[in-house]
Amino acid sequence: MRSENGQVWVWNWLPGHDGPVLAGLFELGVEPGGRRLGRFRYAQTYLDHPGRLPIDPVLLPLRPAEFKTTDLEGIFGVLRDAGPDAWGKFLIDRLHGPQDELGYLLHAHGGRTGSIDFSASRDIPPAPPRMLTSFQNLAIAALAVRVIISAKGAGEPIPDDLREVLDAGTSNGGARPKFTVALEGRTWIAKFPAKDDHAALPPMPLQECAALTLAQRCGIRVPEHRLVDVKGVPVLLVERFDRVGAQRLSYASARTVLWSNPEVQRWSYMGSYNNFSRQMGPWIRTPDEDRHELYRRVVFNALTGNQDDHDQNHGLVFDPEIASYRLAPMFDPVDSTVRPVRSLAMAFGDDAGTISIDNLLSNPESFGMDKGACDAALRFIAVQIAGHWRAELRQLGAAEPQIDAMAYRFAIAESFVRANVTSAHRDDISAEELATGPGAP
Numbered sequence: 001m002r003s004e005n006g007q008v009w010v011w012n013w014l015p016g017h018d019g020p021v022l023a024g025l026f027e028l029g030v031e032p033g034g035r036r037l038g039r040f041r042y043a044q045t046y047l048d049h050p051g052r053l054p055i056d057p058v059l060l061p062l063r064p065a066e067f068k069t070t071d072l073e074g075i076f077g078v079l080r081d082a083g084p085d086a087w088g089k090f091l092i093d094r095l096h097g098p099q100d101e102l103g104y105l106l107h108a109h110g111g112r113t114g115s116i117d118f119s120a121s122r123d124i125p126p127a128p129p130r131m132l133t134s135f136q137n138l139a140i141a142a143l144a145v146r147v148i149i150s151a152k153g154a155g156e157p158i159p160d161d162l163r164e165v166l167d168a169g170t171s172n173g174g175a176r177p178k179f180t181v182a183l184e185g186r187t188w189i190a191k192f193p194a195k196d197d198h199a200a201l202p203p204m205p206l207q208e209c210a211a212l213t214l215a216q217r218c219g220i221r222v223p224e225h226r227l228v229d230v231k232g233v234p235v236l237l238v239e240r241f242d243r244v245g246a247q248r249l250s251y252a253s254a255r256t257v258l259w260s261n262p263e264v265q266r267w268s269y270m271g272s273y274n275n276f277s278r279q280m281g282p283w284i285r286t287p288d289e290d291r292h293e294l295y296r297r298v299v300f301n302a303l304t305g306n307q308d309d310h311d312q313n314h315g316l317v318f319d320p321e322i323a324s325y326r327l328a329p330m331f332d333p334v335d336s337t338v339r340p341v342r343s344l345a346m347a348f349g350d351d352a353g354t355i356s357i358d359n360l361l362s363n364p365e366s367f368g369m370d371k372g373a374c375d376a377a378l379r380f381i382a383v384q385i386a387g388h389w390r391a392e393l394r395q396l397g398a399a400e401p402q403i404d405a406m407a408y409r410f411a412i413a414e415s416f417v418r419a420n421v422t423s424a425h426r427d428d429i430s431a432e433e434l435a436t437g438p439g440a441p
């Protein structure tokens with residue numbers, strides 16, 4: 001199916017509103033040379049709205065103009081962030097048949113990331129999101145995941161009760177099986193094991209839960225998270241950081257932020273943390289704290305071998321209290337690689353994304369820090385990881401051989417601590433020292 005006339009109406013949930021406001025029209029066409037061209041124009045009613053906010057403060061400021069892009073296949077990053085990725089598209093294909101890009105945006109019903117919504121007509125607001133609402137629903141979802149990803153299920157009609165449940169998985173990005181869930185008055189993402197997960201390692205939801213807790217120990221902000229057993233299936237619940245009660249908070253992935261300066265993104269520092277740190281400036285009122293936090297995430301990813309740290313696994317979320325974006329809590333901090341990784345997905349130092357202590361200490365100014373502060377952060381994080389990774393996995397019920405099989409990911413942290421931190425100091429390094437390490441400004 002193609003969306004009507006290559007256009008979708010864009011809606012935005014403004015702070016303090018518990019429903020979407022029509023924001024504008026997005027049209028996707030093809031240039032004579034064959035490149036896709038996206039055009040966006042704000043609705044005059046939106047420009048006149050007392051609570052108006054730009055949906056992208058850098059590329060789409062509040063003006064009665066037509067904005068155009070051929071980057072990211074013609075779809076402004078901030079609109080893409082509100083659509084599905086591999087998992088959601090896979091479900092939509094199975095539920096509604098193959099779509100074009102706008103069709104995917106329109107069919108993602110399950111609680112999209114951020115505050116943007118879409119509809120096919122300016123007179124019909126977007127439908128309320130489909131969500132799972134109980135543990136019973138989660139159990140049906142676990143069954144539905146099995147049915148839909150099994151080879152036998154491909155091409156077969158999907159029973160009606162499963163269709164409804166699967167609709168709740170159509171919207172958040174990413175490739176792993178996931179659903180939006182409303183539980184205990186809050187909104188969560190439920191992440192499931194996937195077909196190709198490596199059997200020798202702990203289940204991915206368990207690994208991810210342990211990684212989030214470990215990151216928290218390292219002074220990194222993470223969403224509330226927990227591992228639950230759904231009829232024998234380990235499922236990770238991660239609280240949505242873009243929902244507060246009935247309100248939806250705006251979101252922009254690092255990719256959107258990076259492409260907000262297309263020239264820089266095209267020609268230099270391709271997809272680097274350094275560039276993300278710089279480009280955050282116009283989005284965040286007081287970016288220094290977030291830059292330090294970003295540095296901690298670089299170190300954490302390097303010392304836990306997380307190469308899945310690409311530009312859609314970082315993002316900014318709008319905080320209505322300070323009327324500014326902030327770095328969103330860390331999410332998806334683990335990858336499924338079964339070999340030691342040598343570099344991160346995004347560059348961060350003089351030697352691009354190479355994982356080494358020298359490289360981690362090579363570019364402090366990119367993160368608004370000096371070498372002493374970086375060194376203190378690195379020591380603190382290495383000690384936390386080396387000292388706790390086994391216990392976090394064990395506590396969640398991972399089997400000992402599975403834990404041993406993960407040792408390769410933490411080898412750099414362990415050898416760094418052995419070589420650089422005396423045993424007397426390993427327990428003493430405190431969060432305070434992280435903040436006020438030698439040389440900290």
Ligand SMILES: Nc1ncnc2c1ncn2[C@@H]1O[C@H](COP(=O)(O)OP(=O)(O)O)[C@@H](O)[C@H]1O
Nearest residue numbers: 113172173174175176223239240241242331332
């Ligand atoms: N806690 C969260 N709150 C709101 N949105 C989130 C949260 N975690 C992830 N997301 C959004 O959902 C997308 C997919 O989630 P992610 O955990 O990255 O899944 P995957 O492992 O499949 O990549 C992310 O790219 C982000 O846009």
Ligand SMILES: [Mg+2]
Nearest residue numbers: 174312313332
């Ligand atoms: Mg992801």
